[in-house]
Amino acid sequence: MSTKPSIAIIGAGHAGLVLALGLLDKGHQVTLVSDRTPAQIAMGRITSTQLLYPGARAIERELGLDFWDGLVPAADDLEVTVVGPDGDAAFSWRTPYLPGPAASVDYRVRIPYWMSIFRRRGGKLYHVSAGLEEVESLAASHDLVIMSTGKGEIGKLFEKDKARCTYDTPQRYIAAVYVDGLKVGDRLATEITPIPGVGELFFFPVLTITGPASLLMFEGRIGGALDCWDGIDAPADYLNQAKTIVDKFAPWASDRVADVTLTDDNAVLRGCYPPTVRKPVATLPSGRKVLGMADLVVLNDPITGEGANNAVKCAKIYLDAIDAHGDQPFDESWMQQTFDTYWEDVQWATAYTNITLEGPQHVRDLVRAASVSPEIAQWHADSRSTPKDFFPMWNDPAQAEAFIARHTAAVAAVR
Numbered sequence: 001m002s003t004k005p006s007i008a009i010i011g012a013g014h015a016g017l018v019l020a021l022g023l024l025d026k027g028h029q030v031t032l033v034s035d036r037t038p039a040q041i042a043m044g045r046i047t048s049t050q051l052l053y054p055g056a057r058a059i060e061r062e063l064g065l066d067f068w069d070g071l072v073p074a075a076d077d078l079e080v081t082v083v084g085p086d087g088d089a090a091f092s093w094r095t096p097y098l099p100g101p102a103a104s105v106d107y108r109v110r111i112p113y114w115m116s117i118f119r120r121r122g123g124k125l126y127h128v129s130a131g132l133e134e135v136e137s138l139a140a141s142h143d144l145v146i147m148s149t150g151k152g153e154i155g156k157l158f159e160k161d162k163a164r165c166t167y168d169t170p171q172r173y174i175a176a177v178y179v180d181g182l183k184v185g186d187r188l189a190t191e192i193t194p195i196p197g198v199g200e201l202f203f204f205p206v207l208t209i210t211g212p213a214s215l216l217m218f219e220g221r222i223g224g225a226l227d228c229w230d231g232i233d234a235p236a237d238y239l240n241q242a243k244t245i246v247d248k249f250a251p252w253a254s255d256r257v258a259d260v261t262l263t264d265d266n267a268v269l270r271g272c273y274p275p276t277v278r279k280p281v282a283t284l285p286s287g288r289k290v291l292g293m294a295d296l297v298v299l300n301d302p303i304t305g306e307g308a309n310n311a312v313k314c315a316k317i318y319l320d321a322i323d324a325h326g327d328q329p330f331d332e333s334w335m336q337q338t339f340d341t342y343w344e345d346v347q348w349a350t351a352y353t354n355i356t357l358e359g360p361q362h363v364r365d366l367v368r369a370a371s372v373s374p375e376i377a378q379w380h381a382d383s384r385s386t387p388k389d390f391f392p393m394w395n396d397p398a399q400a401e402a403f404i405a406r407h408t409a410a411v412a413a414v415r
């Protein structure tokens with residue numbers, strides 16, 4: 001029997017499972033609560049596009065959790081094509097992800113497999129949609145309860161951190177489809193097409209339940225021309241709408257999507273949510289404290305594809321903090337400190353994401369500068385693993401200008 005502290009994790013998503021498997025590996029008794037069974041997840045709808053950059057992939061590899069290396073159709077490169085005011089591609093650039101590719105493994109593949117490994121390694125997995133009663137009961141029977149329920153309602157137990165919330169309302173309407181038959185070259189890429197003032201299109205490879213495929217994701221500014229998914233419900237309508245959008249906003253790619261088909265009828269999603277930061281510690285009616293993690297406490301818009309990466313980083317930080325704490329009690333001050341360590345890192349992903357949503361002129365210049373400077377293009381790709389490296393350029397026009405000037409003949413050259 002383990003003498004290490006017992007940990008309950010509510011929410012078996014990306015963050016909860018990385019932490020749960022990591023804790024089992026270190027000899028803890030771990031209880032994991034999921035509102036869905038592995039079969040329900042595998043046979044349910046897609047919930048994300050879950051691209052991981054090299055930094056987060058390295059953490060999963062270090063924890064022995066990357067079971068899909070070699071199977072996943074990885075994105076070697078980042079490609080950005082910005083649409084000009086006339087609707088044509090104004091400029092484009094492409095650069096490799098270093099030190100290795102980025103990759104997306106459908107949660108319908110990843111999560112059920114990780115759940116099966118968790119069980120096989122001795123973890124206790126319960127299927128219930130946890131309410132207050134279950135949280136209280138777990139808090140009474142475990143040394144520590146961590147909640148990783150993402151956008152789930154139960155997360156409202158955690159107070160909003162108004163000082164850290166930039167928005168009260170959604171900033172993009174999001175839709176995605178997973179498809180077969182997208183025409184791609186030999187080297188795969190995450191292809192991003194920003195349409196200033198309208199939204200963004202994304203194409204990238206994914207390993208899904210039917211095998212290697214591609215995904216198309218659309219982010220539309222609320223109320224704008226890409227916020228056009230209301231009333232789309234049948235899978236065939238999702239596909240038609242996706243093709244219509246590509247024909248209209250990226251006509252040079254029309255031929256590439258002309259023959260695509262959905263990988264399966266559940267490979268569709270649409271919706272929107274406000275980016276939200278919550279305080280990390282909730283107090284239950286009994287007075288017991290529980291700690292929140294990943295999306296539950298720091299929920300960003302997916303425009304920059306940082307959320308799953310943050311989930312992995314958060315799990316690693318919490319894992320190391322639990323391990324270093326030995327058998328001392330997990331009190332509120334430890335919980336706050338543990339989250340603070342995460343916030344030190346994730347605040348940069350949040351700031352990077354929120355500024356990208358706004359798309360100010362200096363950020364547009366930084367994107368355009370990558371088309372004349374391979375070093376700046378590489379900086380864009382590399383900083384996705386470590387968003388702190390986007391700063392101070394991303395939030396300071398003068399720093400952006402100096403950075404561009406250092407790498408190109410003149411700022412004017414990129415305007």
Ligand SMILES: Cc1cc2nc3c(=O)[nH]c(=O)nc-3n(C[C@H](O)[C@H](O)[C@H](O)COP(=O)(O)OP(=O)(O)OC[C@H]3O[C@@H](n4cnc5c(N)ncnc54)[C@H](O)[C@@H]3O)c2cc1C
Nearest residue numbers: 011013014015035048049051130150152294295307308309
């Ligand atoms: C359309 C879209 C595209 C995205 N694309 C990317 C991308 O390309 N790259 C990237 O890095 N990030 C992306 N993200 C974000 C990424 O998916 C999330 O940040 C990540 O999944 C967060 O992990 P998590 O474990 O915190 O939450 P989740 O993965 O959402 O897991 C939470 C789990 O808790 C369960 N749960 C909820 N309530 C309860 C309850 N009461 N009891 C028990 N279980 C419960 C849920 O069912 C779920 O399984 C995208 C998000 C969206 C919406």
